Amino acid sequence: MTGQATPDREAPAREAPDHQAPxxxxxxxxxxxxxxxxxxxxxxxxxxxxxxxxxxxxxxxxxxxxxxxxxxxxxxxxxxxxxxxxxxxxxxxxxxxxxxxxxxxxxxxxxxxxxxxxxxxxxxxxxxxxxxxxxxxxxxxxxxxxxxxxxxxxxxxxxxxxxxxxxxxxxxxxxxxxxxxxxxxxxxxxxxxxxxxxxxxxxxxxxxxxxxxxxxxxxxxxxxGRIMLDMTAPEIASTVRRLSAPPVAAWGVEIIADQGVEGVWVRGWHPALDDAAAGAGHAMLPGDVERLFLALTR
CATH class of the missing domain: 3.40.50.300 (P-loop containing nucleotide triphosphate hydrolases)
Structure with a gap:
């Protein structure tokens, strides 16, 4: 069994000697x-x-x-x-x-x-x-x-x-x-x-x-050997959706994974499209890292 996990609060943060990306x-x-x-x-x-x-x-x-x-x-x-x-x-x-x-x-x-x-x-x-x-x-x-x-x-x-x-x-x-x-x-x-x-x-x-x-x-x-997607957690939550059917072209979103009868994953979503999707009869799920990963890599 592991010992009690207690952070070392006395160790100061160390500043990098330069400003280049790690x-x-x-x-x-x-x-x-x-x-x-x-x-x-x-x-x-x-x-x-x-x-x-x-x-x-x-x-x-x-x-x-x-x-x-x-x-x-x-x-x-x-x-x-x-x-x-x-x-x-x-x-x-x-x-x-x-x-x-x-x-x-x-x-x-x-x-x-x-x-x-x-x-x-x-x-x-x-x-x-x-x-x-x-x-x-x-x-x-x-x-x-x-x-x-x-x-x-x-x-x-x-x-x-x-x-x-x-x-x-x-x-x-x-x-x-x-x-x-x-x-x-x-x-x-x-x-x-x-x-x-x-x-x-x-x-x-x-x-x-x-x-x-x-x-x-x-x-x-x-x-x-390629990067299929590189996004922050807030970007996935706010701009990625799974739709029950392909989006209308006028919505201006990008299909990033097509799961056939299970629907499509899109990015570039914004709240103004919620009503349009509902009006077109599209069921919609918010971005989820695990489901998105499985869709992109299957």
Whole structure:
């Protein structure tokens, strides 16, 4: 069972030394196995923003994260973090990034406390203040051998290792899939509180859309290596609708997904169209992230 999740209220927000976007991806293309896994993909992540990265298996999410972290080289396009090429970051810039993979592997001979102390020696910013919020949340025994930890405990350790020195950019690839319900619940409340407190930007990929709806400012939906939709939560709620039949051309809205007998999804909606839709006999549902995602990616 996890420890009590209590935010560290004493850690001050750290201002970025420049005003460039944490993530700037332009016309990214990556070919693997003779196939374009990422195809002309562009994405910008702003300071303090929590962006949910959504897509079915094979959409290219993990490849995108690999390019973002400099683990994969693009075949075309650019990936820049605070203006620097992702494949040639300075040590000081790389220290500003926290990455949580879907599964933590390796280091099995270490004890938990030993691994934390060992990796801390490689910090490019030795004056970083350690944020103990995550260690309290994880509730791990520092004397436990990593090889004896359960899958959920290893994932909690991966989160601690990524976030303990207050990174400015957090990239998470299915971070809660192996966590128990209480640990997942606490994490999904600590993460946005951390982002607000420090001004960190977050890119989180997960199949648990209900979690992401609670914490995300923005939703980036991918399919076949392309971004199908990139909108904030308020934009989806106010400008996206599902109609029981195709819209009248004069309404000026864009069809973004056609579900046949189940209706169509449109964007560009505004309240003045509500009466027109009712008069035309159209049943209408408001924008919903999970239903929209399923419609776009089926």
């Amino acid at each position: 993530v700037q991806i332009a016309h990214l293309r990556k070919i693997l196995g003779g196939r374009a896994v990422l195809d002309d993909l562009s994405l910008t992540l702003r300071p303090g923003e929590i962006a949910a990265l959504l897509g079915p298996n094979g959409a290219g999410k993990t490849t995108l994260i690999g390019c973002l972290l400099g683990l994969l080289s693009p075949d075309a396009g650019t990936v820049r973090l605070w203006g620097e090429d992702a494949s040639a970051l300075r040590a000081e810039t790389r220290a500003r990034i926290g990455f949580v993979p879907q599964t933590m592997t390796g280091f099995t001979w270490f004890r938990v406390g030993e691994l934390m102390a060992y990796l801390a020696q490689y910090r490019a910013r030795p004056d970083d203040i350690e944020d103990r919020t995550w260690q309290e949340w994880a509730g791990l025994d520092p004397n436990a051998r990593i090889r004896t930890l359960s899958g959920g405990e290893r994932q909690r350790l991966a989160i601690v290792l990524a976030l303990r020195f207050r990174p400015d950019l957090i990239v998470l690839d299915e971070p809660v899939a192996s966590l128990d319900p209480q640990a997942r619940y606490d994490f999904m409340r600590l993460l946005p509180a951390y982002a607000r407190r420090t001004g960190a930007s977050v890119l989180i990929s997960s199949h648990i859309i209900s979690d992401l709806q609670e914490i995300s400012d923005r939703f980036v939906m991918m399919r076949h």
